[in-house]
Amino acid sequence: MDSETKKILDQKARDFRRDILLMLYEANSGHPGGSLSAIDVIAYLFLKVMKFDPKNPSMPDRDRFILSKGHAAPALYVVLANVGYYSTRLLKTLRKLGSPLQGHPDSRKLPGVETSTGSLGQGISIAGGMALGGKLDKMDYNVFTMIGDGELQEGQVWEAAMAIAHYKLDNLCLFIDNNELQIDGTVSEIMNVHPIDEKFKAFGWQTMEINGNDFEEIESAVEFFKSNKGSGMPTAIISHTVKGKCISFMENKLQWHGVAPKKDEVEKALDELGCVESLDNWLKEVEIWKR
Amino acid sequence: MEKMKFASTRSAYGKALLKLGKENPNIVVMDADLACSTKTALFGKEFPDRFFNMGIAEANMMGFAAGLAISGKIVYVSTFAMFAVLRPYEQIRNSIASQNLNVKIVATHAGISVGEDGLSHQAIEDVAILRAIPNMKIFVPADAVSAEKMVEEASKILGPVYIRLSRPDTPTIYNPNDYVFHKGQANILKDATEARIAFIAAGNMVYEALKVSERFENEGISTIVADFSSIKPLDKEKLISIARRTKLIITMEEHTVIGGLGSAVCETLSEEYPAPVIRIGINDLFGESGSPAALFQQFGLNSEEVYRRLLKKIRYL
Numbered sequence: 001m002d003s004e005t006k007k008i009l010d011q012k013a014r015d016f017r018r019d020i021l022l023m024l025y026e027a028n029s030g031h032p033g034g035s036l037s038a039i040d041v042i043a044y045l046f047l048k049v050m051k052f053d054p055k056n057p058s059m060p061d062r063d064r065f066i067l068s069k070g071h072a073a074p075a076l077y078v079v080l081a082n083v084g085y086y087s088t089r090l091l092k093t094l095r096k097l098g099s100p101l102q103g104h105p106d107s108r109k110l111p112g113v114e115t116s117t118g119s120l121g122q123g124i125s126i127a128g129g130m131a132l133g134g135k136l137d138k139m140d141y142n143v144f145t146m147i148g149d150g151e152l153q154e155g156q157v158w159e160a161a162m163a164i165a166h167y168k169l170d171n172l173c174l175f176i177d178n179n180e181l182q183i184d185g186t187v188s189e190i191m192n193v194h195p196i197d198e199k200f201k202a203f204g205w206q207t208m209e210i211n212g213n214d215f216e217e218i219e220s221a222v223e224f225f226k227s228n229k230g231s232g233m234p235t236a237i238i239s240h241t242v243k244g245k246c247i248s249f250m251e252n253k254l255q256w257h258g259v260a261p262k263k264d265e266v267e268k269a270l271d272e273l274g275c276v277e278s279l280d281n282w283l284k285e286v287e288i289w290k291r
Numbered sequence: 292m293e294k295m296k297f298a299s300t301r302s303a304y305g306k307a308l309l310k311l312g313k314e315n316p317n318i319v320v321m322d323a324d325l326a327c328s329t330k331t332a333l334f335g336k337e338f339p340d341r342f343f344n345m346g347i348a349e350a351n352m353m354g355f356a357a358g359l360a361i362s363g364k365i366v367y368v369s370t371f372a373m374f375a376v377l378r379p380y381e382q383i384r385n386s387i388a389s390q391n392l393n394v395k396i397v398a399t400h401a402g403i404s405v406g407e408d409g410l411s412h413q414a415i416e417d418v419a420i421l422r423a424i425p426n427m428k429i430f431v432p433a434d435a436v437s438a439e440k441m442v443e444e445a446s447k448i449l450g451p452v453y454i455r456l457s458r459p460d461t462p463t464i465y466n467p468n469d470y471v472f473h474k475g476q477a478n479i480l481k482d483a484t485e486a487r488i489a490f491i492a493a494g495n496m497v498y499e500a501l502k503v504s505e506r507f508e509n510e511g512i513s514t515i516v517a518d519f520s521s522i523k524p525l526d527k528e529k530l531i532s533i534a535r536r537t538k539l540i541i542t543m544e545e546h547t548v549i550g551g552l553g554s555a556v557c558e559t560l561s562e563e564y565p566a567p568v569i570r571i572g573i574n575d576l577f578g579e580s581g582s583p584a585a586l587f588q589q590f591g592l593n594s595e596e597v598y599r600r601l602l603k604k605i606r607y608l
Contacts, residue, residue, distance in 0.1 A: 107361075107390055115361055119385040125351045126386055129358015132343070136319070137362070156382070159351035167343070 001216045005048075009215045012047060012082070013040055017246055018275050019078040019091055022282045025266040027095040030103070033256040035075040037179040037213070037241035038146060042067070044218045045144050046079045054084035057111040061141050064114045064130050068123025069148035069177060070104035071258070076113070077101050085112035092286050121154030123147065124174065128160050131169040131234075142225075146175040150182030152193040158203070161236075165204030168232040173225040174205075176236060177212065179243035183257050200236040212239025247272055296463040298435035300456040301399040305330030307442035308367060312338045315446065319364040321356055323349050328458075329369040329399045349374045353382035353394075360392035365446050368394055372401035372414035372455060380420055383451070388426045391450040397442060399456040402545035403573065403590060404495060404583040406458065413578035419550025421453050422523050428474060429523040431455045431544075431552075433497035436465040437520060440472040448474060455494065457545070459583050462498050464518075477526035479533075483513035488605060489537045490516045491530065493552045496543035496571070499587075502594035503601070512605065525555050527563065534566040541569045541601065545592060548572035569604065571597050 016039050024030040042065070046052075050063035067076045074094065081088040086100075093099035100109035104118025114130070117123040127145035134141050151157060164172055176196060180186055187193050197207040206228045210217040218239075225235040243257070244250025247269045261269060270276040311318045312334050321343045326332035335342035345352040349370060356366040369375065375398035376383070387394045398417065405413045421427050428448060432438035438456060445452040464480070480497070481504060488507070490500035497518045504514040515533055519526065534540060540560070542553035553570030560566050573590050587593040591600060 115357065116385070116390050119381060121350070122354050122382060122386045125354020125382075126358040126361070128351070129355035129360075130362055131358070132355060133359050133362025133364060136341070136359075136364070156350040156354065159346075159348035160354065163345055163348065163351055163355060166346075 001219055006215060009044065009047065013043055014273055014275070016043055016075070016078045016082070018270060018273050018278055019088075020074045021247070021261060021266055021269050022278065023074050023077070023091050023094045024260040025263070026092055026282070026286060028260050029095055030074060030260050031071040031258050032250060032261065033181065033243040033253070034069060034072045034148060034177065034179065036245045036247065036250065037243045038069065038072045038177045039075040040213050040215065041146060041175050041177070041218055041239055042075050042079050044215055044222070046083050048219070049222050050142070050144070054112065057085065061139050063142045063144065064127070066114050066117065066123045066127040066130070066143065066145040067105055068117055068127065068145055069120065069151055070118035070123065072177070073101070073103065073105050076105060080110070080112040086110070089285070089289060092289050120148070120151045121156035124157055124160040127172060128164045128169060131164065131172040132167055134171055135167070135169065141171065143172045144175070145172065146177055148182075149176055149178040149180065149187050149193055149196070150190070152176065152196065153191045161200065161203040161205065164234045169234050170229050170232055173222075173235045174237065175212070175239045177241055178238050179241045181243045181252065181254055181257065185254065196238050197236075204233060205236045206231065206233045207236045207238060209238045209240065212241040213245050297460040298463055299458065299460045300432050300435050300438035301328070301330050301458065303435035303438040304397055304399070304442050304456055305333040307439045308334040309337055311443060311446055312341065315365065317363065317365050318367065318446065319343070319359055320367045321345050321352055321369070323347055323352050323370040323374060325370050328371070329397075331367070331369045349379045350382050353379045354386050356394045357386040357390070357392050360387070360394050361390070364393070366394045367397055369397050369399065371412060372398035372417045373412055376417040376421060376453070377414055383421070384424050388424045388451050391426045393450065395445045395452045395454065397454045397456065400458045401455045402457055402495070403578040403586045404457050404459050404545060406583045406586065407580050409580040410577040415547045415573050415578060416550070417455065418522060418546050418552070419554070422550060422555065426450050427523060428452045429455070431493040431520050431522055433492070433494060433518045433520055434461060434464045436463055436467045436470050437472060439467075440470060441520070444472050444474070457495055461495050464498060464501070472520070475521050475524035475526055477521065477529045478518040479515065479529070480518055481514065481516040483515065486513045486515045486537055488512065488514050488539045488541060489533045490514060490541050490543060491519050491533070491552070491556055492516070492543035493519050493522060495545050496592065499592065499594045499597060500543050503597045506594065506598045507605070519552060522552050522555055525559060527559050530556060530559055531564045534560055534564045539567050539569065539604065541571060543571040543597065546572055548574055569601065571600070
């Protein structure tokens with residue numbers, strides 16, 4: 001990756017994190033920790049990898065992205081707005097009555113959301129069905145999906161892992177957002193899911209471990225997936241991330257799973273990102289928007 | 292009555308799928324290791340590229356079905372009712388129904404007529420719980436002829452459909468040449484202007500209702516018998532018009548009396564035209580092993596038992 005690309009991606013990632021925090025502050029609820037751990041992979045896929053057309057969201061040969069860990073919806077919403085599926089002004093309506101930006105992604109309300117998700121374990125199966133649909137129609141699109149590491153505790157994930165390998169869906173790339181935390185504690189202490197790579201290998205997948213908050217490593221993961229196409233084996237990327245990434249007081253902190261920042265906290269967080277001035281602009285725009 | 296023909300609704304399903312498969316390349320079928328019993332294996336043999344055995348993993352099967360439906364397929368998903376509804380209920384709600392996807396859940400071996408396998412395989416709550424899900428349509432055919440038409444019709448209905456089939460061969464009631472199925476429409480099989488009681492039945496109980504009605508006719512009590520195979524949406528218009536003309540409605544279903552056809556009838560009548568209703572069904576009990584006939588006797592579902600139970604009530608009318 002050249003330094004210019006990296007610079008642009010870093011800038012985008014910073015803006016996305018800023019908007020996630022502002023959205024959650026305005027919504028006064030939601031999931032910052034997992035959104036901040038997942039954002040870099042989602043951003044890279046939409047900005048650098050996937051084929052899609054926001055003007056034609058149902059373009060048949062588009063690449064698909066399915067956020068199985070639906071509670072990281074804000075991360076998906078900021079990216080979909082940025083790539084042009086809808087106005088960024090909509091971000092200010094997150095979780096409000098009547099908003100297409102539901103607490104968890106709703107395909108019936110928002111363009112770019114391929115399927116509704118939120119109930120853990122289900123998105124990966126739906127992604128499997130889409131990958132199978134692609135094979136059936138002899139279309140060359142890719143299906144990217146992201147699940148949480150805690151989500152691996154759902155039995156359905158392993159049913160899906162079996163079926164995706166069984167039907168040789170090498171057009172599917174799974175990112176496991178391995179931030180090591182779930183609501184009640186660490187994944188190891190609540191219900192150990194490790195070793196993740198050996199489990200997927202045993203199920204017939206190609207696996208790779210990366211730092212999922214590093215664009216160069218995400219790039220190499222995508223290269224790895226592309227090189228596996230034609231092998232008949234699906235790809236699982238164990239994406240080591242930091243929950244609450246880039247905000248010092250949120251990083252690796254359990255309590256930031258499902259709580260929105262308060263005013264002083266969002267100010268502090270934005271200050272750390274170097275864009276504290278954006279809060280006033282945002283609040284002004286919210287006022288205008290409400291009118 | 293002409294010489295009675297017997298066929299299972301599941302065998303009709305197998306036939307209907309073959310026809311659909313030939314007509315429409317978008318039809319895809321999934322099963323969870325029960326393809327020989329559900330009769331989807333017939334489709335699988337004819338169209339191996341469009342048939343997917345998902346193994347004994349029903350939750351994932353529903354998700355895959357959702358993904359295929361999103362990709363533009365009309366997906367028929369089958370296994371026994373217990374594993375097609377009660378196990379993956381939340382997947383049906385959150386992956387399929389919430390997005391109004393074109394997934395047709397055609398479950399076989401519903402009710403206690405599963406027989407010898409016993410209570411773990413006898414789904415008697417499936418209609419009740421599915422009825423509570425928005426977008427879901429629920430059809431329970433009375434015989435093989437109507438089952439076949441329903442399965443075909445389901446492919447033309449947008450969104451999720453549940454069709455409840457059963458294991459045993461049952462009497463054929465309809466003539467394939469003059470039976471038409473419409474979503475939300477009941478079929479009046481027997482009518483009389485002076486009828487005092489009406490049987491509102493679905494599935495295997497329609498035949499039992501016809502038999503009970505014969506018993507009453509022999510005693511000079513004329514009756515109405517209606518096949519309410521479309522449980523959701525329910526034919527409210529016909530139901531209310533029947534209630535207006537009669538003094539007692541008897542619902543009959545091979546399902547718990549909680550939440551199924553009987554409940555749907557009571558909900559409608561209590562709001563629109565309050566009328567006395569007796570619900571015949573399984574009275575908040577689990578099933579058990581036995582032949583279907585023995586179980587129908589044990590749980591009071593055969594015409595003889597229903598007749599006995601109703602006799603007292605009806606004398607007062």
